[in-house]
Amino acid sequence: MMTEFGLIAQAAALCQKSTSNGFEGIGDDCAILPVGNGEALVYTADLLVEGVHFLRHAATPEEIAHKALHVNLSDVAAMGVRPVATLLSVALPRETMTGDWAERFMQGYIAASNEASVALVGGDTTASQRDIVINVTAIGRGPEAHLKRRSGAEIGDWICVGAPLGASGAGLRDILAGNHDTPAARIHKRPQAQIEEGVWLGSRREVHAMMDISDGIASDLKHLFDRSHCGAEVELTQLPIAPGADEELALTAGEEYSLLFTVEAAALEQLRSDYQKQFGTPPHPVGRIVPRTEKPLRWLRNGVEIEGTWQGFRHY
Ligand code: ADP
Ligand code: MG
Numbered sequence: 271m272m273t274e275f276g277l278i279a280q281a282a283a284l285c286q287k288s289t290s291n292g293f294e295g296i297g298d299d300c301a302i303l304p305v306g307n308g309e310a311l312v313y314t315a316d317l318l319v320e321g322v323h324f325l326r327h328a329a330t331p332e333e334i335a336h337k338a339l340h341v342n343l344s345d346v347a348a349m350g351v352r353p354v355a356t357l358l359s360v361a362l363p364r365e366t367m368t369g370d371w372a373e374r375f376m377q378g379y380i381a382a383s384n385e386a387s388v389a390l391v392g393g394d395t396t397a398s399q400r401d402i403v404i405n406v407t408a409i410g411r412g413p414e415a416h417l418k419r420r421s422g423a424e425i426g427d428w429i430c431v432g433a434p435l436g437a438s439g440a441g442l443r444d445i446l447a448g449n450h451d452t453p454a455a456r457i458h459k460r461p462q463a464q465i466e467e468g469v470w471l472g473s474r475r476e477v478h479a480m481m482d483i484s485d486g487i488a489s490d491l492k493h494l495f496d497r498s499h500c501g502a503e504v505e506l507t508q509l510p511i512a513p514g515a516d517e518e519l520a521l522t523a524g525e526e527y528s529l530l531f532t533v534e535a536a537a538l539e540q541l542r543s544d545y546q547k548q549f550g551t552p553p554h555p556v557g558r559i560v561p562r563t564e565k566p567l568r569w570l571r572n573g574v575e576i577e578g579t580w581q582g583f584r585h586y
Contacts, residue, residue, distance in 0.1 A: 297497065298419050299345040299481050300410065310417060312410040314345040320401040328445060331371050332378030333459045334404070339382045341484070342408035344463035344527040348482035349419075350472020351412025353465065355389045359405040361398035386465060416472035418480035423498035423532040427478055427559040430538075432464050432471075432529035433551070435487060436515025439523020444514070454514035464529045470548060471529065476537035483530050486522040487556075488580035490530060492567060495559065498532075501566035504557035505573070521580045532559055 272280075282296040294302040300312035318338050320326055329337075339356065346353040358379060366372045383390055388408070423429075441458025449455060463482075471477045479498055483490045487504075495502045511520045531553075533541055538555060546552040560568075569578035 298421075299348040302349070302417060304414055308414050309411065310351070310414040312346055312349045312351055312412075312417070313407065314342055314410075315405060315407045316341045316345065318404040320403070326371075326402060328450075329459055330378075331375035332381070334402075335375045335378035336382045336460050338404045338406050339379060339386070339388070339408075340461050340463040340527065341525075342406040343386055343388065343465055344461075344468075344482040344484070346408050346410035347463055347465045347468025348480050348529060349410060349412075350416045350468060350477070350480060351410040352469050353386065353388050353408050353410045355391045355409045356383065356393075357407040358390055358393035359395070359407075360393070361396050361401075361403040363398045363400055363402065366402060386463075412469070412472060416469075418472055418477060418531065419497070420479055420481045420494045421497040422479035423494060423500055423559045424478050424534070425500055425559055425561055426535050427532035428535055428538045428555045429491070429502060429504065429557040429559060430531050430533055430553040430555050431483070431487065431510060432467050432531070432553050434510040434512035434515075434520075434554070435483070435526060435528060436520035436523050437512035438525045438527075439519035440512065440514035440516075442523070442525075443519075452514060454512065457512075458525070461525060461527050463527050467545075467549060468529055470545070471531055474541060476534040476541055478532045478534060480529060480531040483526040483528050485524045486526070486580075487530060488521045488578075494530065494532070495562075495566060498559070499562060501560045501562045501568070502557055503560050503568045503570055506569060506571045506576075506578075508554065508556045510554040510556075518580070521578075 285295055292303060300314040303311045305311055318324060324334050342356060343353045362372055437454050437457040438461060441454035444452040444455040445458060471480060479494055481490060481494055491502055509520050511517060542552050569576050
C-alpha cells in the first residue's frame with residue numbers, strides 16, 4: 271500500500287516537470303514565494319477530519335477551532351517568519367448548523383486568530399453528509415534571509431527542541447482514560463504553536479534548519495536530516511520530557527508542535543542563554559548532525575548506541 275510520504279514524494283516528483291511560477295514547493299513546512307525587496311510569503315495547509323484528528327464530543331467547538339488554527343501557525347513559525355493571515359474552509363453536517371456548534375466554532379476561531387494577530391481573509395463553507403472537515407491555509411511573511419528550511423542542517427550542528435516533548439500524547443492518554451482536566455489534557459486540547467520562538471529563531475543566523483514536530487521527533491527528525499543529506503545522533507538522556515509523559519511518548523507522540531532546529535556548534539551556548547532570557551525557558555540540545563552513513567539515525571543512551579525502532583505517527 272502507498273504511504274502518506276510515498277504519495278507526497280510522488281506529487282513532488284511529478285511537480286519537478288511542471289511549472290513552479292516562482293514558488294519553492296513541496297517538501298518543507300511551507301511553500302515559499304519571494305516577492306521582492308528581500309521579502310517572501312510562505313503558504314501551508316492542514317486538514318482536520320472528525321474521527322481522525324478530533325472527536326466532536328470530546329472537545330469543544332472553540333478547542334477544535336483553536337487547534338485547526340495553531341497546527342497551521344506552527345508550520346509558518348517553523349519557517350522562521352510570522353503568520354499574518356489564514357483562509358478557513360469547513361464542511362459541516364446539518365446538525366452543526368441547527369445547533370450552536372458552527373457559531374461557537376467561528377467565534378473560537380476568530381478569538382484564537384486575534385490572540386495570534388492573524389487575519390481571517392477567506393475560505394469556503396459547504397455541507398457534509400456526516401463528518402466535520404476543517405481545512406486551514408495559513409500565510410506568513412518575513413525577510414527571505416530569515417527563512418529556515420529543513421534542508422539547511424550542517425554536519426556538527428546541535429539538534430535542539432524548543433519545548434518539552436510528549437505533553438500532547440500524555441494528554442490524549444489522559445482523555446481516553448476519562449481524565450479531561452489534567453495539565454497534559456489541556457495542552458492536547460489547546461496546542462500552542464511556538465510562534466514568537468519561531469520568528470526569533472528565524473532572525474538568528476546560527477540557526478541553520480528548522481521544522482515543527484507534528485508526527486513525533488522519531489519520524490520528523492528523519493525528514494530534516496534526509497533533506498539536509500546528513501545523519502543524526504540523538505542522546506536519549508537529554509530528551510526534555512513533559513510532565514505526565516514518558517520517553518516513548520516524547521519520541522513518538524504526534525500533535526506536538528514544538529520546534530525542532532539545528533544550531534552551529536560554536537554558537538550554541540550564546541543562543542541558549544539568549545533564548546532563555548527571551549522566553550523564560552531554554553531550548554534543549556538533544557543530539558548532533560553527523561555525516562550520513564548507511565544507518566543515518568543513531569540513538570545513544572549515555573553515549574552508548576542502542577537499537578531504537580520508534581516510529582512517529584503515520585496515517586497509513
Ligand atoms: P507538515 O507535517 O509540516 O504539515 P506534511 O508531512 O504534512 O508536513 O507534508 C510534507 C510536505 O508535503 C509539505 O511540503 C506539504 O506541503 C506537502 N504535501 C502534503 N500533502 C500534499 C498533497 N496532497 N499535495 C501536495 N503537497 C502535499
Ligand atoms: Mg510541519
